[in-house]
Amino acid sequence: MQSGEHSGVKKALEKAGAYGPDVNLDNYEVGSSDVEKISSLQDVDEELKKTMIDVGVTTDDENRDGSIMFINNGMSHCSNKAEEGVELLSLREALDKYDWVKDYYWNAMDPEKDKFTAKTFLEDSDGYFIRVKKGYKAKNPVQTCMLIKSKNTMQNVHNIVIVEEDASLEIITGCTTDKHAMNALHIGVSEIYVKDGGSLSFSMIHNWGSDTVVRPRTTTILGKDAHYVNNYVILNPVGTLQSAPTTYLNGEGASCIYNTICLSHEGSEIDTGGTVIMNAPNTSAEIMSRSINQGGNIIARGRLVGNCPGVKAHLECRSIVLKDGGITLAIPELESSVADVEMTHEAAVGKIARDQIEYLMSRGLNEDEAVGMIVRGFLVGSIKGLPKNLEKEIDDAIEKSNLGN
Numbered sequence: 001m002q003s004g005e006h007s008g009v010k011k012a013l014e015k016a017g018a019y020g021p022d023v024n025l026d027n028y029e030v031g032s033s034d035v036e037k038i039s040s041l042q043d044v045d046e047e048l049k050k051t052m053i054d055v056g057v058t059t060d061d062e063n064r065d066g067s068i069m070f071i072n073n074g075m076s077h078c079s080n081k082a083e084e085g086v087e088l089l090s091l092r093e094a095l096d097k098y099d100w101v102k103d104y105y106w107n108a109m110d111p112e113k114d115k116f117t118a119k120t121f122l123e124d125s126d127g128y129f130i131r132v133k134k135g136y137k138a139k140n141p142v143q144t145c146m147l148i149k150s151k152n153t154m155q156n157v158h159n160i161v162i163v164e165e166d167a168s169l170e171i172i173t174g175c176t177t178d179k180h181a182m183n184a185l186h187i188g189v190s191e192i193y194v195k196d197g198g199s200l201s202f203s204m205i206h207n208w209g210s211d212t213v214v215r216p217r218t219t220t221i222l223g224k225d226a227h228y229v230n231n232y233v234i235l236n237p238v239g240t241l242q243s244a245p246t247t248y249l250n251g252e253g254a255s256c257i258y259n260t261i262c263l264s265h266e267g268s269e270i271d272t273g274g275t276v277i278m279n280a281p282n283t284s285a286e287i288m289s290r291s292i293n294q295g296g297n298i299i300a301r302g303r304l305v306g307n308c309p310g311v312k313a314h315l316e317c318r319s320i321v322l323k324d325g326g327i328t329l330a331i332p333e334l335e336s337s338v339a340d341v342e343m344t345h346e347a348a349v350g351k352i353a354r355d356q357i358e359y360l361m362s363r364g365l366n367e368d369e370a371v372g373m374i375v376r377g378f379l380v381g382s383i384k385g386l387p388k389n390l391e392k393e394i395d396d397a398i399e400k401s402n403l404g405n
Contacts, residue, residue: 009111012118019301020242020271023213025119028154028185031072033126035149038077041067048147048178054396055174055205057145066142068128070157071149075126085136086169087129091158094129101129104160108191108219116187116215120156127157127189130171132198134164141170148186148212149178156187161200163192165223168199177209185213192220194228196251203231210237210267216245224251224280232272233261235394240269244301247276249283258287261379261394264296264326273301273331282310289316289330290379295323302345303333309340317347320378322371372399 016022038044041059044052049059061067065082068075075090087094094101111121128144148155163169177184186208194200208214222228228247247256258274276285287302302315317330330347352374360370379394 006111006122009118009121012112013115013122015112015114015118017114017116017215017242019244019299020215021240021269023115023185023215025115025154025185027152027183029152030123031148031150031153031155033072033074035071035074035076038069041069041077051147051176051178052145052174055145055176055207056172056203057143057174063140064143065138065140068142068144069147070128070145070155071147072153072155073126073157075128082138085133085167086138086142087131087133088142089129091127091129091160094160101160104162104191104193106191108193108221109189109217113217116156117189117217119154120158120187120189123156125156125158125189127159129159130161130169132163132167132169135166137168138170141172144171144173146173146175146186146188147178148176148181148184151180151182151184153181154185154187157189159188159190161190161192161202163194163198163200165195166197167195170201170203172203172205174205174207176207177212182209183211184209186215188216188218190216190218192218192228194220194222194226196223197225198223199227201229201231204233206234206238206241207236208238208241211239213239214241214243216243218245220245220247220256222247222249222251222254222256225253226251227255229257229259230274231259233394234270235261235263237265238268238270242271244273244275247274247285249276249278249285250280252280253282254280255284257285258302260289260291260300262289262291262298262300264291264293264298266295266323266325268296270296271299271301273299273303275303275305276313277305277307278311278313279307281308283308284311285313287315289318291319291328292375292379293319293321293323293326293328295326297327299329299331301331301333304335304343304345306336306338306341306343309338311336311341311343313341313343315345318378319349320375321349321351
C-alpha cells in the first residue's frame with residue numbers, strides 16, 4: 001500500500017477527534033513490531049502474568065479456545081485450540097493468505113475519520129484477524145491482549161473480526177500497559193462484521209497507566225438476524241480515554257447491546273459512548289451505561305438512530321458521584337426519520353442514599369463494605385448477561401478502590 005497516494009488521509013493527520021482532548025501524535029514514537037516471541041503464555045514472568053490476569057487474560061489457556069498477544073505493535077503470541085472453526089492470524093498474514101480479506105480492509109472504518117485512524121492507515125498497522133467459519137459455534141472465548149511495554153510509545157493496531165453466517169463467538173480483549181510504559185498512546189482500530197444469523201460477544205477490559213492516552217476506534221456491521229453484545233469495562237486510573245464505537249444494523253431482525261462500566265478516578269478524563277444506527281426493519285438496540293465518579297471527569301454518551309419501521313431501542317445512562325471536584329455529564333440522543341419506531345431514554349446522576357449505607361451497616365458490614373456492595377449492585381445488577389470474568393474484575397476493582405473513603 002503506497003501511503004503517498006492518499007492525500008485525503010494525510011490531511012486527516014491534522015483532524016482532531018470529534019470528542020475528547022486533542023492529542024499531539026508527535027509526542028510519541030510508533031512502537032516497534034520487532035518484539036519477543038512467546039511460545040506459551042505460561043512462560044511469561046510473574047509480573048507480566050499478573051498484569052494480564054488483571055485484564056481478564058488467562059495465562060494457562062484454561063477455558064479459552066485461542067489466544068493472541070500483541071506487545072507494542074508486533075504479534076508476540078498466537079495459539080488456537082479451535083482450528084476446525086476459528087482462524088487466528090495477524091492481519092498482515094490474513095491479507096497475504098486470502099485475497100478476499102481486502103474487501104473487509106478499511107471498509108467499515110473510514111481512515112479519514114480523524115488523526116488516529118489516519119495514522120493507523122498510513123503506518124499500514126498490523127493487528128489481529130479473527131474469523132469464525134460458517135455455522136461454527138465456539139464453546140469457549142478467544143482472548144486477545146494488547147500490551148504497551150515501552151515509554152513514550154504509540155501502539156496503533158488494526159484488527160478485523162469476521163463472524164460468518166450462523167456462527168457464534170465470545171472475544172475477551174484485555175488492554176494494558178507495563179509499569180515502565182509511561183506517557184503511552186494506544187490507538188486500536190477494529191472492524192467487525194457479523195453475518196446473517198451470526199452472534200458475537202465482544203468484551204474489552206482496559207487497565208492503563210494514569211498518564212496513558214487511549215483512543216479506540218471500532219465499527220461493527222450486522223447482517224440479518226445477527227446479534228452483537230459489546231461490553232466495555234474500565235475501573236482503574238487513566239490519563240485520557242475517548243471511545244465512541246458505532247454499530248450498523250443493516251439486516252432485518254438484527255440486534256445490538258452496548259454495556260459500559262466505568263470508574264472515574266481523580267485526574268482521569270473519560271469520554272465513552274456508543275452509537276447504533278438501525279438501517280433495517282424490526283431491528284433493536286440497547287445502550288446501558290453505568291459509571292462511578294471519584295473526582296474525575298466523565299462523559300457518558302449514547303446515540304440511537306432509527307431509519308426503518310419496527311425499530312425498538314432503549315438508552316440508559318446512570319452515574320453515582322462519590323467525591324466532589326470532578327464533572328459528570330450524561331448525553332443521551334434519539335433520532336428517527338420514520339414514524340413507526342419505539343425509542344426511549346433515561347439518564348440519572350446522583351449519590352448513594354445514606355439510609356442504604358446505614359441499613360447495610362446495621363446488618364454487620366462496615367461503611368467501606370456497604371458502599372462496595374451498593375456500587376457493585378449498581379454497576380452490574382441491572383446489566384444482564386455479563387460474562388463471569390467481567391463480574392470478577394469488577395469485584396476486584398471495587399475491593400482495591402476504597403470507595404467508602
